[in-house]
Amino acid sequence: MRVTLKELMDLLNVGYEMAPYETYPWSCHDSVRGETCSAEVRMGIEGEEAEAEIQIVFDEPRNGKAIEQVLHLRAIPKELGKWTVVSLRIRGKDQAGSIYDWETKCCKFFAACVTSLLVDQIPDFDELLKEHMRDDEEKGGSGKGGRKAPKARMQQVLGMKKGGSF
Secondary structure, three states: OOOOOOOOOOHOOOOOOOOOOOOEEEEEEEEOOOEEEEEEEEEEOOOOEEEEEEEEEEEEEEEOOEEEEEEEEEEEOOOOHHHEEEEEOOOEEEEEOOOOOHHHHHHHHHHHHHHHHHOOOOOOOOHHHHHHHOOOOOOOOOOOOOOOOOOOOOOHOOOOOOOOOO
């Protein structure tokens, strides 16, 4: 993935080019579940990196944890000002390079989570992960070939029978 900063921000549901040291937050509290989900996109101090993060803060600690980090990604400009995601952690596990086109897919997953927060709902992370972080697309040059084209003999094409004449 090599995109402009504007394209990266669009993928992350920000909608404009963020300035250095700027943050763009979303959050939602569910009193029934006792959870607050927050998401945020941050630009580095000099605009040299962008980070996106999703976390859940529990009203009452669960399994000894008060906070669960669902996603953390980091993007930097590479060649000719084009940005790319260089690291990805989902639920504490490094997922960078784990699936085809992971850079774009993690941005779309993040945006889908933000869309849920915008309608004041805590995202269904398991469902959104299944939907956006799939690895079922074919990769170019992956060696997954199709069937060979059938070979046709000239006699079959012209409708001629073996041993027959005109």
